[in-house]
Amino acid sequence: MKQYDFKQMEKRWQRKWAEARAFAAQDFATDRKKAYVLVMFPYPSGDIHMGHLRNYAIGDVVARYRRMQGYNVLNPMGFDAFGLPAEQAAIDRGVHPREWTNQAVSTYRRQLIAAGISYDWDRMVNTSEPAYYRWTQWLFLKLYELGLVYKKDSPVNWCPEHGVLANEEAADGTCWRCGRPVVRRQLSQWFVRTTAFAEDLLAGLDELPGWPERIRLMQRNWIGRSEGTGVIFEIPALTESIEVFTTRADTLFGVTFVSIAPEHPLAERLADIGGTREDLAEFREKVMRQTSIDRSAEEREKEGLDLGVTALHPLTGREIPILAADYVLMEYGTGVVMGVPAHDTRDFAFAKKYGLDIVRVIEPLDAEDDILPYTGYGVMVNSGDLDGKSSSEGIALLNQRLAGAQLGGPKVQYKLRDWLVSRQRYWGVPIPLVHCEKCGWQPVPEEDLPVLLPEEVTFSAGDTARLANNPKFVSAICPRCGGPANRETDTLSTFMDSAWYYLRFCDPHNDRAPFDGSKIEYWMPVDNYIGGKEHTVGHMLYSRFVCHSLHRAGIIKFKEPFRNFFSQGILYKDGAKMSKSRGNVVSVDHFLEHYGADTARMISLFWGPPDRDVEWQEGGVEGCARFIKRAYGFFAEVWQQVSDAPQPPDQVKSQTAREILRIRHLAVKDITASMDEWHFNTTVSSLMIFLNQLTEVWQEAPAEVQQDNENRALMKEALLALVKLLSPMAPHLAEELWALADQEGFVMHAAWPTYDERHLKQKEIEYGITVNGKLRGRITLPATVTENRARDAALADERIRKQLKGRKVMRVIVVPGRVINIVAK
């Protein structure tokens, strides 16, 4: 039997594909439908492992399948190349981030090619190159033009020695470099107003039936729409009033105090009036010191401070105290909350601690449940003329009443926050804004883009504001008045780079615009977006936001970039996610060296359904490697016998021929179905079954049967079908066999085989016979059997008669082609 030498053969096909530009997508092809298949592009670090490969294999199987179905496929890849680890490597090893990044990019690319992934590399993008980030800056300025960019104070993790830290650098509340405690410090930073599209982003989810429901749900929860009531509290000591948001207007009569976030600007003014200025400063200091860890500590006692000022209850006119409270979030709602101790757990604990009044205003419907705080709905009491109304009636009436009195009314609140895009880092896209003493912040004119990231940089330990320390970079001219100005020295979050890269793939070399409108129209939206669920609310939401805004600006015609989303599972090993830091990676290079790309692709899909997390199993690897060897050996041997067979006749006579025909059509049916459902693990099974059945039918046949022209003709067709069906999963093997069979072109461009139900029919079918649902026997019946005959045959079966002895047959149910159930008492 001929041996399959994967090392040499895989290399050869990869070269031939590249030479023929076999993976190239064709802009504007009208003879075929387009299919845009996209796997989330990676941050390039080190090299890829089998966990990554599984994701790329999923996308590649889809892309190759679509090509064979006749689609014009766009299957691109690029690199999210800005970001922290490169800067880290620079500090640790003294390599320039660009060099480090480019090194990683070329390794990734080499490995992806070696795995036979069919990317159109002519379209590769690298977000750290000026040719790309120029247009990231353009995008930022578009958002700026649309009034969606603004600056505000926001806290950062701050280490006195190392400056601003990312969350993962301050994970346990101490600096990862020096171990000093991390404090929160206010810094003026750039934000993008994602909240302006909250309603659109929410509504858009309903038009994405191709997204898994749980992913849509996560986005929905993240946007966090909540309907309620705005309530205005007048503050007699101040000419201003404050507004709160509540979903429980029915508890309004139970409000006994108002709490405000300590960092709220108004808190300071209130403290001035109340004479508690210093107390507030101290309190605020204390709260700001709390790292995220302290904040999330369970059952942490709430702390507050009476500011010494009162507000007026909008309905009763009673004076109620205003307190600063650490459980009130500046970022949500108005940063001010009404306190209803009787019906809110937090307010209750808070009121107990600070001796505030507790007034019950809701009676539960179930009198048993009569302990405070009672947070459920019920009947209103102590609420003036609203006594006796239900919670929902009360909410409706109070909405009306407050609106009528100009004291608030119905309001919708979102949990979604604006997008913080400033990073105090070097290795990122410079924010294209300059600050002029006279004219304030000014956008860099489009024709002056890109604002180049200076290549010279020193990575001394210490603060991270490397651009701010570069006078050549900082000094600029105000585009408005021509006077001296300073450049913004923050860079953009890499989420901005990745929020639009899928658009750039449609037109990656355009140097006059980020993309050509007609190309975008042709390719977008992405038909199958494949990636990890960890990006569900970050990247996926920002990308949607960018398209919604570009749509509003009239630049693109669609709002939703990803028609279908497939959330791939994670590969685990030794109970943990495969990652370099865990030291449990299986290197792709190592695996390819031992088993080759086809085995790597197959096993990574065979482990389990692609959307499910799976555990690395050494065992299955051998199975796939063996399958590939057997497929090659069987094909090479049998092809010699059948290659010169004549065309098969229209009507097949011999039993062997009919069986080969049936096996082939069944395989096409099963494999097509599992591909369509993305159940690639069962695709692999079906391929194995197909080969097993062909082997069996052929090897058991005597020589004269193998020499029969009809049988040979059908075997030849079956073998060619096998090669095509193998092609998406094991493309190198398939090409090798295709060439061995002397077929034209690449099998990857051949048409996907079809099947005909007529050939699936068997003359005889084995039925299971069950008595009261339990299997008691089997019987083989002609496929054309009538229900009556099937029933009689089942009842006549000896085993069944024994089972039924002494029992009375009540009913018999015949399920055609499957089972006969006898109901007996």
Added chain:
RNA sequence: GCCGAAGUGGCGGAAUGGCAGACGCGACAGACUCAAAAUCUGUUGAGGGCAACCUCGUGGGGGUUCGACUCCCCCCUUCGGCACCA
């Protein structure tokens, strides 16, 4: 706490109302071999029986149905996401 996903042989998994365990791994037995590896053949859910066969079996409990891994209700476990959201 809230939301979501998942629990099937020794292992990965298959079957979404019709013969549970396809396919693969592992294990056992056999063939080839001086021997081993590789390869091939057979067996392999558990328990009972010399056997033909019988009983049990998809996290647990209940229900619907002629029939439930599959649908409904309650519970348990594991894993993910969010978490002072007013």
